[in-house]
Amino acid sequence: xxxxxxxxxxxxxxxxxxxxxxxxxxxxxxxxxxxxxxxxxxxxxxxxxxxxxxxxxxxxxxxxxxxxxxxxxxxxxxxxxxxxxxxxxxxxxxxxxxxxxxxxxxxxxxxxxxxxxxxxxxxxxxxxxxxxxxxxxxxxxxxxxxxxxxxxxxxxxxxxxxxxxxxxxxxxxxxxxxxxxxxxxxxxxxxxxxx
Amino acid sequence: xxxxxxxxxxxxxxxxxxxxxxxxxxxxxxxxxxxxxxxxxxxxxxxxxxxxxxxxxxxxxxxxxxxxxxxxxxxxxxxxxxxxxxxxxxxxxxxxxxxxxxxxxxxxxxxxxxxxxxxxxxxxxxxxxxxxxxxxxxxxxxxxxxxxxxxxxxxxxxxxxxxxxxxxxxxxxxxxxxxxxxxxxxxxxxxxxxx
DNA sequence: TTTGCCTTTGAACGAGCGTTCAATTAGCGT
DNA sequence: ACGCTAATTGAACGCTCGTTCAAAGGCAAA
Numbered sequence: 001x002x003x004x005x006x007x008x009x010x011x012x013x014x015x016x017x018x019x020x021x022x023x024x025x026x027x028x029x030x031x032x033x034x035x036x037x038x039x040x041x042x043x044x045x046x047x048x049x050x051x052x053x054x055x056x057x058x059x060x061x062x063x064x065x066x067x068x069x070x071x072x073x074x075x076x077x078x079x080x081x082x083x084x085x086x087x088x089x090x091x092x093x094x095x096x097x098x099x100x101x102x103x104x105x106x107x108x109x110x111x112x113x114x115x116x117x118x119x120x121x122x123x124x125x126x127x128x129x130x131x132x133x134x135x136x137x138x139x140x141x142x143x144x145x146x147x148x149x150x151x152x153x154x155x156x157x158x159x160x161x162x163x164x165x166x167x168x169x170x171x172x173x174x175x176x177x178x179x180x181x182x183x184x185x186x187x188x189x190x191x192x193x194x195x
Numbered sequence: 196x197x198x199x200x201x202x203x204x205x206x207x208x209x210x211x212x213x214x215x216x217x218x219x220x221x222x223x224x225x226x227x228x229x230x231x232x233x234x235x236x237x238x239x240x241x242x243x244x245x246x247x248x249x250x251x252x253x254x255x256x257x258x259x260x261x262x263x264x265x266x267x268x269x270x271x272x273x274x275x276x277x278x279x280x281x282x283x284x285x286x287x288x289x290x291x292x293x294x295x296x297x298x299x300x301x302x303x304x305x306x307x308x309x310x311x312x313x314x315x316x317x318x319x320x321x322x323x324x325x326x327x328x329x330x331x332x333x334x335x336x337x338x339x340x341x342x343x344x345x346x347x348x349x350x351x352x353x354x355x356x357x358x359x360x361x362x363x364x365x366x367x368x369x370x371x372x373x374x375x376x377x378x379x380x381x382x383x384x385x386x387x388x389x390x
Numbered sequence: 391t392t393t394g395c396c397t398t399t400g401a402a403c404g405a406g407c408g409t410t411c412a413a414t415t416a417g418c419g420t
Numbered sequence: 421a422c423g424c425t426a427a428t429t430g431a432a433c434g435c436t437c438g439t440t441c442a443a444a445g446g447c448a449a450a
Contacts, residue, residue, distance in 0.1 A: 008397060008446095028307060030225035034438060046440075047398050055438065109304060112223060149378045150370070157382055160359025161352050168351055175345070183344045187352055191386035203416095203427060229408060241410075242428050250408065 009050070015041045016051045020058050025102035029059055029113040059110060060118040066103040067125035070096060076132060082140030083189065089133055090185045093162045098177055104166050130155050137192065147194040158188055210236045211246045215253050220297035224254055224308040254305060255313040261298040262320035265291060271327060277335030278384065284328055285380045288357045293372055299361050325350055332387065342389040353383055 019040035023032040034055055038045040052058040074092050076085055097104045111119060134155040140146035148154045162184060169180060214235035218227040229250055233240040247253040269287050271280055292299045306314060329350040335341035343349045357379060364375060 012397085026307075028223070028225055030223055031308070033436075035436085043397095044399055045438085046400075049439070050397065112221075113226070149381065150374075153370070153375065153378050154382065156359060156363055157356050157379060160362070161356040164351060164355025164359075167355070175348070179345075180348065183348050184352060186344065187349065187386040190388075191382040193385075207427085228406075230406085238427090239429055240408085241430075244409070245427065 012041060012043065012047070013051045016048055017058070017062065021062055021102050021106065024059065024062070024110060025105045029055075029106070029110045056113075056115060056118070059106070060114060060122070062103070063107055063110070063114070063118075063122045064125070066100065066107055067122060067129070071125060071128055074129075074132060076136065078139075082136060082143055082145050083193070085136045086140065086188065086192070087185055089136060090158075090162060090188050091181055093159070094165055094181050094184060095177065097163060097166050098169055098171075101166055104163070108163070130159060133159060140192065145194065146192045148192055154192060158191075161188065207236060207238065207242070208246045211243055212253070212257065216257055216297050216301065219254065219257070219305060220300045224250075224301070224305045251308075251310060251313070254301070255309060255317070257298070258302055258305070258309070258313075258317045259320070261295065261302055262317060262324070266320060266323055269324075269327060271331065273334075277331060277338055277340050278388070280331045281335065281383065281387070282380055284331060285353075285357060285383050286376055288354070289360055289376050289379060290372065292358060292361050293364055293366075296361055299358070303358075325354060328354060335387065340389065341387045343387055349387060353386075356383070 016037065019037050020032070023037060023040060033045075034048055035045045037058075038048050041048075048058075052061070073096055074089070077088065078085070080088070107122075111122065114122060134151050137146060137148055137151045137154050137158075141148045141151060165180060165184065169175075169177070171177070211232065214232050215227070218232055218235060228240075229243055230240045232253075233243050236243075243253075247256070268291055269284070272283065273280070275283070302317075306317065309317060329346050332341060332343055332346045332349050332353075336343045336346060360375060360379065364370075364372070366372070
């Protein structure tokens with residue numbers, strides 16, 4: 001049985017993941033050494049291997065956890081009108097991603113550093129998230145509320161547009177998050193509603 | 196005077212840049228060794244240093260060249276109506292980027308591997324390109340053709356949406372490039388025109 | 391106080407890294 | 421045919437990499 005009181009494991013474990021997340025986001029997976037992560041945590045490199053079998057798995061767990069939290073955090077409300085479901089999605093997506101810039105960054109930048117198996121697992125989670133939006137767009141198209149030539153393309157277009165916020169938005173900048181969300185919602189709504 | 200006929204320099208030089216571009220796009224700058232590039236070209240690693248002072252400059256030149264070609268390739272026609280100028284921009288952006296997936300990829304993924312000076316230079320070029328679009332949006336807003344709360348945000352939103360095409364579009368896929376452009380133009384137009 | 395396990399250290403491993411450079415090759419101008 | 425020089429080789433430099441592991445440390449239970 002693992003020790004609880006006085007165990008460093010419960011402290012060091014999260015610190016390892018936090019340091020890896022920050023450093024991967026800042027410098028890129030390939031450019032961050034295990035020694036650099038260990039130094040950030042305050043231990044020697046060898047100690048990291050109590051918390052991850054290897055560097056690859058460390059990255060994979062960060063990406064997987066992020067995607068799972070993303071999926072768990074959004075719940076569609078199919079009783080609403082499609083336009084309101086879409087509004088909720090836009091609001092959620094921008095807020096959730098603005099809260100987690102590092103996780104979002106590595107989720108887009110470090111996919112190629114995953115082994116094929118790990119990449120497949122993360123891709124499947126991402127596709128699940130995209131499907132949530134596509135379902136909303138399809139509902140609106142079926143109801144005649146939306147005018148969309150191809151819902152798959154519209155899904156990817158909207159997500160790309162919304163996720164782009166993360167490349168420039170900073171808390172305390174010229175615009176508040178609410179202002180940003182308002183404008184993006186205006187653009188997204190107009191881009192899909194029937195003309 | 197450099198030799199021309201029979202000189203390997205004129206052959207090896209471009210081959211080095213092409214190999215570096217492909218490998219950087221495929222595996223990431225940090226994960227590609229000079230020996231890997233040399234092997235792709237068919238020379239030893241030392242020979243690369245006839246064509247670049249170092250690995251960093253090799254990356255910088257690829258990004259710089261790409262941005263300069265992008266700026267040189269698009270010319271706005273201010274005599275057209277704003278909506279037509281915007282249509283031309285959307286068409287150009289998607290086509291130009293779809294033609295150069297590797298260049299676009301490294302231009303977004305490898306910015307952080309540039310030294311601060313080199314990063315600044317590439318960023319300045321990128322901002323120039325963004326300004327081209329913002330000018331168009333501003334003209335349309337001034338003329339009352341567009342309804343845009345903040346032209347800077349709209350600029351970034353549109354570019355993010357359009358550049359997102361590169362993450363999934365493949366020649367020979369379900370949709371032709373013309374079909375893709377048509378739908379993106381429809382969405383972009385609706386997202387900015389007066390409602 | 392002793393026992394026993396969890397945690398960490400610190401050294402070591404083989405490998406690969408970017409870069410340099412003297413020596414060699416090979417082809418053009420003469 | 422020869423000399424010149426651009427182009428390339430191949431070895432070497434010092435360094436960092438991910439990972440392993442025997443040894444040591446430290447805390448809880450007995």
